[in-house]
Amino acid sequence: MTRSTLDRREFLRVSSIIGGGLLFSAYLRPAGALGATAVSSFEPNAFIRLTPDGIVSIISKNPEIGQGVKTMLPMLIAEELDVDWKFVRVEQGDLDSKKFENQWAGGSTATPYNWLPMRRVGAAGRQVLLHAAAQTWKVPAEECTTKPGVVVHNHTQRQLKYTELLEVAATLPAPPLDSVRLKEPSDFRIIGSKVRGVDNHAIVTGKPLFGIDIVVPGMLYATYEKARVFGAEVATANVDEVRALPGVRHAFVINSNGVGGLSGLLGGVAIVADSWWHAVSARKRLRVSWKQHPTSAESTSSHAARALELSREPAQRSIRTDGNVEQAMRQPGVRIVEASYSYPFIPHAPLEPQNTTAHFTDGKLELWSATQTPQSGRTLVARTLEIPEENITIHITRSGGGFGRRLSNDYMVEAAAIAKRIGVPVKLLWTREDDMRHDFYRPAG
Amino acid sequence: MPRVTFSVNGRSRTVDVPGDMPLLWILRDTLDLKGTKYGCGIAACGACTVHFNGAPARSCQLPASMLSGARITTIEGLSPDGTHALQQAWEELDVPQCGYCQAGQIMSAAGLLSRKPDPTDADIDSAMSGNICRCATYNRIRAAIHRAADIKAGASIPAGSGSSRSGEES
Numbered sequence: 356m357t358r359s360t361l362d363r364r365e366f367l368r369v370s371s372i373i374g375g376g377l378l379f380s381a382y383l384r385p386a387g388a389l390g391a392t393a394v395s396s397f398e399p400n401a402f403i404r405l406t407p408d409g410i411v412s413i414i415s416k417n418p419e420i421g422q423g424v425k426t427m428l429p430m431l432i433a434e435e436l437d438v439d440w441k442f443v444r445v446e447q448g449d450l451d452s453k454k455f456e457n458q459w460a461g462g463s464t465a466t467p468y469n470w471l472p473m474r475r476v477g478a479a480g481r482q483v484l485l486h487a488a489a490q491t492w493k494v495p496a497e498e499c500t501t502k503p504g505v506v507v508h509n510h511t512q513r514q515l516k517y518t519e520l521l522e523v524a525a526t527l528p529a530p531p532l533d534s535v536r537l538k539e540p541s542d543f544r545i546i547g548s549k550v551r552g553v554d555n556h557a558i559v560t561g562k563p564l565f566g567i568d569i570v571v572p573g574m575l576y577a578t579y580e581k582a583r584v585f586g587a588e589v590a591t592a593n594v595d596e597v598r599a600l601p602g603v604r605h606a607f608v609i610n611s612n613g614v615g616g617l618s619g620l621l622g623g624v625a626i627v628a629d630s631w632w633h634a635v636s637a638r639k640r641l642r643v644s645w646k647q648h649p650t651s652a653e654s655t656s657s658h659a660a661r662a663l664e665l666s667r668e669p670a671q672r673s674i675r676t677d678g679n680v681e682q683a684m685r686q687p688g689v690r691i692v693e694a695s696y697s698y699p700f701i702p703h704a705p706l707e708p709q710n711t712t713a714h715f716t717d718g719k720l721e722l723w724s725a726t727q728t729p730q731s732g733r734t735l736v737a738r739t740l741e742i743p744e745e746n747i748t749i750h751i752t753r754s755g756g757g758f759g760r761r762l763s764n765d766y767m768v769e770a771a772a773i774a775k776r777i778g779v780p781v782k783l784l785w786t787r788e789d790d791m792r793h794d795f796y797r798p799a800g
Numbered sequence: 801m802p803r804v805t806f807s808v809n810g811r812s813r814t815v816d817v818p819g820d821m822p823l824l825w826i827l828r829d830t831l832d833l834k835g836t837k838y839g840c841g842i843a844a845c846g847a848c849t850v851h852f853n854g855a856p857a858r859s860c861q862l863p864a865s866m867l868s869g870a871r872i873t874t875i876e877g878l879s880p881d882g883t884h885a886l887q888q889a890w891e892e893l894d895v896p897q898c899g900y901c902q903a904g905q906i907m908s909a910a911g912l913l914s915r916k917p918d919p920t921d922a923d924i925d926s927a928m929s930g931n932i933c934r935c936a937t938y939n940r941i942r943a944a945i946h947r948a949a950d951i952k953a954g955a956s957i958p959a960g961s962g963s964s965r966s967g968e969e970s
Contacts, residue, residue: 551892555896558903559903565900567834568834570834630821630825706837
């Protein structure tokens with residue numbers, strides 16, 4: 356089985372493994388799950404919820420980092436569900452591999468990877484509504500079709516709105532996803548049309564959307580000092596002095612356990628305070644000495660000097676040879692210009708500095724994170740802090756830019772480590788300087 | 801900690817914070833107005849732009865000690881219902897990508913339009929040069945400022961597609 360779809364047999368197998376109690380499967384809902392109780396909504400699968408008010412709620416599963424998936428993925432679903440886009444309300448999905456399978460942003464692959472799976476999710480919902488209408492009219496489903504939000508019986512032109520079909524639809528089984536019929540591209544109404552970003556209004560009115568905007572009741576604020584070279588551990592730090600500063604609640608050393616290498620939890624000093632301003636103000640008084648590390652001798656200037664040295668050595672191998680360069684250089688009138696070019700390591704510098712809010716209590720960890728890779732983030736946190744993955748909840752927030760920087764979850768595991776230590780909600784926010792100094796840079800050359 | 805009273809979006813607010821605490825953090829963490837963003841802390845990116853006594857200013861550089869009696873407007877208070885001409889133009893032209901810088905962009909642009917109701921490209925480039933957009937939406941920002949100038953001058957708003965919104969605003 357590929358990981359891109361989950362067929363009915365696989366769904367049933369997964370269901371039985373976990374005891375059959377999985378109402379919200381990756382893609383399918385068992386028949387009658389919403390059964391006898393009064394139906395206030397129809398949820399053909401984990402992505403779609405139709406309610407009697409005509410609102411179509413669609414979950415966007417992937418992180419939104421400015422590439423537009425929070426608008427694009429729901430467009431694919433809405434197209435095949437055949438609903439009017441103006442009634443669609445988009446919600447960001449939490450990390451939930453059982454419901455949503457792959458959830459990440461990177462490599463410009465969201466459209467090709469999700470083009471068919473998301474359309475099938477929408478088409479499956481449409482098919483159930485179509486069957487619900489056919490059952491109501493006692494006609495073959497093949498005689499029915501849809502237009503946005505409405506099922507039509509072709510022969511009699513009878514119509515039923517989706518909102519009139521929710522109760523019946525909720526009693527019908529969802530079809531296997533690989534069996535659903537997709538629209539012909541010539542019938543697309545939403546795909547290919549200009550659709551504005553679903554968060555535009557929230558953005559231009561300053562609504563909280565991003566990781567940095569998260570507020571959890573009782574939350575404290577953290578800053579984290581790491582070595583200027585990568586991977587050096589703390590030798591000594593004046594944490595007792597820092598802890599006595601105004602607003603500071605905690606100041607402690609964190610050691611790396613090596614999990615995740617340089618993109619995992621590196622050693623450093625955490626300062627936790629009543630406000631982030633108190634935390635970063637106290638950090639100015641922090642004095643740390645760092646242990647020696649293999650990277651301790653490295654510097655931009657040493658790298659540049661070594662690069663220059665290497666560039667003067669004879670070529671190790673020739674990658675490509677066109678024509679006779681030596682001969683061409685000796686032609687009369689040829690002017691030879693020699694120059695050397697170099698460029699530095701370059702950070703991604705997303706405008707929103709790295710951050711994660713974390714709360715550890717009763718062995719369970721809840722995270723709110725601006726990340727491109729929540730799944731690998733959860734694995735990193737689980738392995739580093741020895742918390743079972745199933746005890747870690749991750750809420751995916753909008754990111755103020757990604758550009759590949761948020762493929763690494765170093766800030767997430769730092770927040771988790773701090774939260775595990777203090778046991779109250781805490782928002783770790785890096786300074787801009789932290790972000791520039793601790794990136795995974797584009798290589799210099 | 802000193803008590804400071806000033807006005808934010810037309811409402812008088814009194815806060816007890818350290819005298820060196822920047823307005824940016826007072827807005828975000830004390831008053832829970834999250835629209836004003838932190839990008840650099842050194843007035844180099846413009847994400848934290850608000851209006852200080854009517855003119856655009858970097859809130860990361862305005863300590864509490866300077867705020868007594870000040871009149872502050874943030875993105876949340878730019879218009880009562882999110883329909884300032886710039887907000888309409890930003891939505892209409894689908895300006896945001898990640899969106900993180902856009903509150904600061906809009907606040908800078910609002911300062912410009914209040915001085916120059918019909919700015920040229922050069923006016924816009926000059927007034928907006930302190931606002932970084934890491935996604936590089938600059939062309940759309942410029943177009944949207946021109947569009948907002950037209951809206952303010954009485955142009956109509958087309959009812960385009962994409963009126964759908966996320967659940968974040970309710």
